[in-house]
């Protein structure tokens with residue numbers, strides 16, 4: 042018997058039944074499920090079928106949260122299938138960010154959220170947005186009864202001249218399922234507004250977090266902010282002839298920070314911490330000396346008001362210089378506003394060519410724990426949610442009393458023989474062993490593997506610097522096959538590179554771990570026959586790494602502090618990169634971890650138990666036999 046009668050397929054896969062049963066139990070018991078569910082289990086449908094069934098029977102709403110556009114699409118297609126096969130009348134809305142849905146957003150607004158937000162607020166307040174003012178019941182009725190992808194919804198709303206974001210939230214009031222981004226629930230400002238608009242409390246929601254390994258960093262980034270000193274001086278220059286008082290204030294603010302930079306440079310420090318109250322105190326002292334005396338908060342508001350005033354002129358004269366000035370003003374006011382937070386944050390001034398003051402949230406559970414506590418039930422799932430215990434700790438689920446918490450790891454349903462994992466002996470990117478000799482040996486090993494791989498291959502490095510250093514040791518024939526990811530590449534260029542890799546067999550992609558090619562990209566049709574993960578992407582001992590490690594040490598002890606703050610973030614990147622090769626049951630791929638530390642304590646212990654690794658210095662032979670064996674024959 043299938044765990045949910047809403048499951049739309051005749052057969053359930055290995056692991057899928059178990060996962061679906063756990064989801065069903067979690068939603069019925071009002072619990073929390075944290076699931077490491079490898080690719081291929083079919084987790085989207087296995088999570089949605091029992092959750093939607095429970096939601097309909099108990100008047101709840103499923104919030105399906107994902108960080109990827111491709112996952113929005115999969116979720117909506119799955120809901121259509123559940124709807125059709127069960128003859129339901131589901132209402133499901135697909136929502137992305139307001140600025141990406143807005144039919145009026147010009148490119149600069151898509152880039153700067155705060156700038157767009159100011160624009161949208163002004164347009165609503167001044168009753169200038171016809172899309173917002175237009176209420177169209179017919180348009181809403183179609184969204185209610187037809188399950189649309191967000192692009193279709195936006196197109197439909199555009200033809201009806203209604204605001205797509207407003208319409209989607211309006212329909213959200215009666216929706217069975219809302220597919221949206223993490224921000225809609227894991228960001229204080231947006232979550233409060235969304236819940237108010239859809240007129241629901243957290244306890245009415247069944248929350249499903251897809252690709253949940255991204256959640257800690259996404260929350261950290263949402264509550265983090267940075268400000269380049271250059272932005273302050275550019276803004277001051279831009280405002281000079283418009284607002285002399287603000288010009289003087291910004292110049293003095295820059296001087297306060299420059300003094301810190303000079304002192305740090307004298308002490309030969311690459312970065313220093315800056316105390317929250319120190320900066321607030323120094324700015325208040327400065328503001329008290331001005332002709333127009335004001336408090337810190339009044340200063341922040343004055344900058345924001347100035348940006349809004351420029352907004353008015355931008356909409357009429359459209360000068361791009363003014364738009365940049367406006368976005369800079371919004372960036373400064375947002376940063377100073379964020380700086381006042383009482384949350385546990387790390388505040389760093391980095392001293393480089395472009396000194397930057399940054400504010401980084403240390404503990405993502407400040408946002409996730411209240412959601413888990415308040416929601417009816419939560420399911421967090423990902424193919425690399427490993428170890429599940431860490432995610433339960435870091436996101437605060439482990440601290441919630443009175444709720445059933447299940448930590449689960451499921452086995453990959455793909456044939457084991459389709460994946461071979463090897464660790465190479467003698468090679469490493471350990472700091473103390475780095476140098477020309479090691480780079481040459483790694484380059485030679487990559488060449489040896491490339492000669493024995495039939496089809497496309499990707500090599501993922503811990504950094505762009507190492508990628509470049511090792512690329513230099515490849516022979517011209519192999520180098521001709523290589524395509525290199527560059528840091529500044531945009532989406533269009535990345536897609537072009539991907540298409541080249543897909544269309545031209547025997548291409549080799551050189552990219553970085555933790556980047557778009559090793560995490561965001563879905564490689565279809567077994568494009569990658571081999572993946573090499575060069576080295577461990579352990580972060581250098583920056584103030585941030587030390588502070589994160591120290592923070593978790595204080596909370597969970599020294600061992601977990603090192604694991605959570607230092608080792609696991611690197612291992613997650615490795616697992617993401619290694620997982621790019623096998624996306625379906627027919628795919629075959631050899632994964633080579635090119636650093637002997639993967640076979641040693643403590644790193645080996647951090648890898649999932651189904652990572653059966655062969656420790657070898659003859660990886661070329663392994664490749665040969667892997668591609669000659671059985672179904673590996675091309």
Ligand code: SF4
Nearest residue numbers: 143161170172173204
């Ligand atoms: S109200 Fe809607 S249509 Fe109008 S500016 Fe805002 S997001 Fe765009």
